[in-house]
Amino acid sequence: MTDITAQEPRQYTPGEHPDLPPPSTAIGVIAWMREHLFSSWFNTILTVLILYFVYDVVSGVFQWAVLDATFTGSSAKDCTGGGACWPFVTNRFGQFMYGFYPEELRWRVNLGYAIAVIAMIPLFIERVRRKGWILAFLLVVYPFIAFYLFYGGSFFGLLPKGSGLEIVETARWGGLMVTLVIAVTGIVASFPLGILLALGRRSKLPAIKTFCIVFIELWRGVPLISVLFMASVMLPLFLPPGITFDKLLRALIGVSLFSSAYMAEVVRGGLQAIPKGQTEAAQALGLSYWKTMRLVILPQALKLVIPGIVSTFIGLFKDTTLVLIIGLFDLLGIVQVGLTDANWLGESVPVTGYVFAAFSFWIFCFSMSRYSMHLERKLHTGHKR
Amino acid sequence: MNEDLSDRKIDRSKMKISDEVAIQIEHMHKWYGEFHVLKDINLTVHKGERIVVCGPSGSGKSTMIRCINRLEEHQQGRIIVNGIELTDDIKKIDEIRREVGMCFQHFNLFPHLTVLENCTLAPIWVRKMPKKDAEEIAMKYLERVKIPEQADKYPGQLSGGQQQRVAIARSLCMNPKIMLFDEPTSALDPEMIKEVLDVMITLAEEGMTMICVTHEMGFARKVANRVIFMDGGEIIEENDPENFFTNPQSDRTKLFLSQILDH
Numbered sequence: 001m002t003d004i005t006a007q008e009p010r011q012y013t014p015g016e017h018p019d020l021p022p023p024s025t026a027i028g029v030i031a032w033m034r035e036h037l038f039s040s041w042f043n044t045i046l047t048v049l050i051l052y053f054v055y056d057v058v059s060g061v062f063q064w065a066v067l068d069a070t071f072t073g074s075s076a077k078d079c080t081g082g083g084a085c086w087p088f089v090t091n092r093f094g095q096f097m098y099g100f101y102p103e104e105l106r107w108r109v110n111l112g113y114a115i116a117v118i119a120m121i122p123l124f125i126e127r128v129r130r131k132g133w134i135l136a137f138l139l140v141v142y143p144f145i146a147f148y149l150f151y152g153g154s155f156f157g158l159l160p161k162g163s164g165l166e167i168v169e170t171a172r173w174g175g176l177m178v179t180l181v182i183a184v185t186g187i188v189a190s191f192p193l194g195i196l197l198a199l200g201r202r203s204k205l206p207a208i209k210t211f212c213i214v215f216i217e218l219w220r221g222v223p224l225i226s227v228l229f230m231a232s233v234m235l236p237l238f239l240p241p242g243i244t245f246d247k248l249l250r251a252l253i254g255v256s257l258f259s260s261a262y263m264a265e266v267v268r269g270g271l272q273a274i275p276k277g278q279t280e281a282a283q284a285l286g287l288s289y290w291k292t293m294r295l296v297i298l299p300q301a302l303k304l305v306i307p308g309i310v311s312t313f314i315g316l317f318k319d320t321t322l323v324l325i326i327g328l329f330d331l332l333g334i335v336q337v338g339l340t341d342a343n344w345l346g347e348s349v350p351v352t353g354y355v356f357a358a359f360s361f362w363i364f365c366f367s368m369s370r371y372s373m374h375l376e377r378k379l380h381t382g383h384k385r
Numbered sequence: 386m387n388e389d390l391s392d393r394k395i396d397r398s399k400m401k402i403s404d405e406v407a408i409q410i411e412h413m414h415k416w417y418g419e420f421h422v423l424k425d426i427n428l429t430v431h432k433g434e435r436i437v438v439c440g441p442s443g444s445g446k447s448t449m450i451r452c453i454n455r456l457e458e459h460q461q462g463r464i465i466v467n468g469i470e471l472t473d474d475i476k477k478i479d480e481i482r483r484e485v486g487m488c489f490q491h492f493n494l495f496p497h498l499t500v501l502e503n504c505t506l507a508p509i510w511v512r513k514m515p516k517k518d519a520e521e522i523a524m525k526y527l528e529r530v531k532i533p534e535q536a537d538k539y540p541g542q543l544s545g546g547q548q549q550r551v552a553i554a555r556s557l558c559m560n561p562k563i564m565l566f567d568e569p570t571s572a573l574d575p576e577m578i579k580e581v582l583d584v585m586i587t588l589a590e591e592g593m594t595m596i597c598v599t600h601e602m603g604f605a606r607k608v609a610n611r612v613i614f615m616d617g618g619e620i621i622e623e624n625d626p627e628n629f630f631t632n633p634q635s636d637r638t639k640l641f642l643s644q645i646l647d648h
Contacts, residue, residue: 280456281493281552285507285559286483288475295506299497381497381539 065355076346085348089356092338096356099174099329105152105166109177112149116142139188150181170248174329176360178248182255182320182330183364187313189256194263195302199293201268212264219261224319227254232326251323259316266308270301303379310372314365332357393583395607399592402610405432406465407563407594408453413462415448422448423459424618430596432562435589437605437626438598440615441641446598449615450565453596454485467562483511486556490568492548494540500527500551501536504558512559519558526554530584546577550584557588564588566597600645606630614638 012018025031037047068083071090079085089096098106119138122128148155150173152165173181200212219227231254232247239245274297282292302309324333335353338344408430415423422445430436438446451457452464455471455478464471466481495503504523508514514522527533530550532543540548549569556564566585570578582604589595589608599605605612605626612629614622614637622629622638630646633639 275491275493277489277491277493278495281487281489281495283456284454284482284485284487285555286479286511287507288479291510295510296495300495303497379497381541 070348075343076349079346079348083348084355085346085352088338088344088349088352095338096175096331096334098177099334100172101168101174101177102172105168108149108152108165108168112146115145143185143188150177170246173248175334176331178323178328178333179317179320179330181248182252182323183313183317185252186255186259186316186320189252190260190263190312190316191309193256193260195267195298197260197264198267198271201264202271216261216264219258220265224255224258224322225325227258228322228326230254247326248328251326251328255316255320255323259312259319262312262315263309266305266312267301269308270303270305271297273304274301303376306372306376306379310368314368317365317368318361331360393586393607395586396590399590400433400435400610401592402431402433406430407432407434407467408596409463409465410449410453411463411465413449413452413459413464415445415452415457415459415461422618423452426462426620428613428620430563430594432594433592434611435593435595435609436597436611436613437609438596438613438615439600439602439605439641440621444615445618446615447567450487450567450596450598453563453565454482454487456487483559484561485563485565486559486561487565488549488552488556488567488569490571492540492545492552492572494548494552494555496540499537499539500532500543503540503551504555507555507559523554523558526557527551529557529587530554531580544577545573546580549573549577549581553581553584553588563594563596566595566599568598568600570599570601602630602645614641616641 025034038044064083066083068081069086070079070081070083071086073079073085073087074091076085076088078087094103094106098109101109116138119134119142122134123131128134144155148165151168151170153167154164197212197216200208201216203209203212228251231250235245235250278296278300279292282296287295320330321332323330324336329337335357339350339353406429408428410426410428413423413426414421426449428449438450440446448457452459452471453466459471467484469477469481471478471481494500495506498506501520501523504526505516505519508519508522509516512519524533524536527536530553532547532550532554535543535547535551540551543551553569569585570581573581578601582601585595585597585604586608597604597609609626612624612626613620614629614633614635616637622633622635624634629638630642633642
């Protein structure tokens with residue numbers, strides 16, 4: 001290779017200077033590594049140390065999860081390798097997914113999931129039109145379908161008594177199913193509620209503004225655990241005797257209202273970032289307040305706070321584990337229940353169970369995070385103004 | 386001043402001022418808290434008039450024209466636009482806003498919508514026009530402001546001058562009877578000012594009723610039939626452009642003109 005610096009740079013007359021390729025030291029894998037990993041002796045040491053650390057962790061995990069692990073067996077006694085005790089997960093997988101939902105009826109839950117997934121697929125395909133209708137189906141019609149499939153019964157009294165699907169009390173729901181029901185309901189309910197609260201907090205009408213501020217600050221001021229306690233222990237005290245509320249329903253309402261307060265503040269942050277001129281331009285065109293918000297302000301504000309919104313959703317998803325304290329068994333709860341089984345008392349069992357629970361949560365949360373990044377890129381429309 | 390403007394011949398055949406009153410402002414006052422921004426404004430604008438409002442910054446000229454479509458609220462006096470008096474009645478405000486277009490100093494295009502969508506938004510949602518018709522009209526006006534080829538771009542991809550022309554087209558799509566311009570060229574580079582003023586001149590030639598807050602005295606001289614000078618929240622002087630520039634009456638006007646014309 002010739003030394004570039006030694007060469008006399010070619011002269012071009014102004015206006016005829018062609019676009020030259022960048023020097024080979026500025027592009028390619030080697031250049032990237034040189035710039036990012038080995039730019040100085042200090043960085044080189046760091047790179048080596050981190051590589052060693054990564055190797056150490058990865059090989060350790062691999063050793064535990066695969067090499068030393070037990071894959072078949074029927075109780076903790078079979079797990080002798082010192083690694084993960086996967087039979088604990090495989091044997092109880094049904095319970096982890098559905099809780100105490102009767103085994104022969106679990107197809108109903110699966111069908112419910114399948115409808116949601118199939119309806120959602122077109123939403124991710126760019127060319128599909130009329131996504132609004134699909135979304136409307138998912139948000140308005142689907143909850144009833146899902147409720148009927150999961151719970152069964154006479155479909156709100158519409159079907160004659162005795163017909164319809166067998167009732168499965170919510171107390172028997174559990175595992176990932178409860179996690180998903182709470183998280184999805186919470187997400188779907190808190191998003192519009194949060195937007196309304198955020199708009200209300202910026203309202204010029206004192207009554208609405210005060211209500212929204214009080215609501216937000218009240219719910220943000222208490223921990224979710226106490227909200228759940230209130231919902232399950234205190235609320236029945238205030239209700240007239242004889243009226244009972246489903247425990248899961250109470251948790252759903254509590255979680256939804258709780259996260260809508262957080263959502264409201266996230267959305268408000270976005271609203272504040274939109275210049276006043278946008279509202280003025282929309283108003284000058286004759287758009288009403290609601291149309292201005294819906295068509296001009298919110299699309300921009302929500303786009304700005306996608307990371308915050310998704311953070312709130314992820315937080316909510318993980319917070320569902322707290323329903324354990326009011327006697328509902330979410331994914332983590334049901335794993336813990338499994339650990340008390342005399343059959344599965346072993347050193348490696350709890351670790352395996354918790355790793356499984358953590359990994360399941362991670363998959364959902366990470367998917368949400370990736371989707372939010374995808375959305376951000378998709379909605380990017382060049383520089384503002 | 387924009388010297389380039391002088392090479393354009395202005396077609397005055399359609400610039401007719403009718404007796405019909407478009408905007409009437411009577412004894413209008415406005416305060417920001419304790420601060421008296423607009424003091425006893427009286428102004429009658431006839432259909433087809435082209436009025437330029439000038440004055441030092443903070444003189445209340447923007448505030449005055451923003452009162453006309455109720456972006457600012459006046460506290461005393463009356464404003465009647467197209468025969469409708471501006472009150473707290475939201476329906477009347479919306480009615481007036483449909484007939485009054487406005488262009489802003491910072492364009493205020495909607496960055497999340499394409500140029501075409503910016504133009505069709507109000508016709509579709511306010512006038513309830515079918516999307517196809519709205520797009521047709523939008524393209525017509527985008528051609529008028531000479532940027533039909535940018536219809537599918539986002540505002541962020543356009544230059545300032547192009548953005549302001551889109552903003553004008555967006556207003557025109559609502560087919561307004563009156564256009565308000567709030568310093569439309571103040572945020573633009575000199576080379577882009579001309580393209581925007583050109584569009585405004587064309588509008589004037591077509592007989593649009595216009596009120597422009599601007600410092601473009603060349604534009605005022607060529608296009609306006611009346612120039613209003615404001616200072617300290619009052620209308621100090623009102624004259625036809627010829628007399629306004631050559632024979633200003635008040636000392637404050639003279640001072641202002643000497644300051645901006647000296648460059």
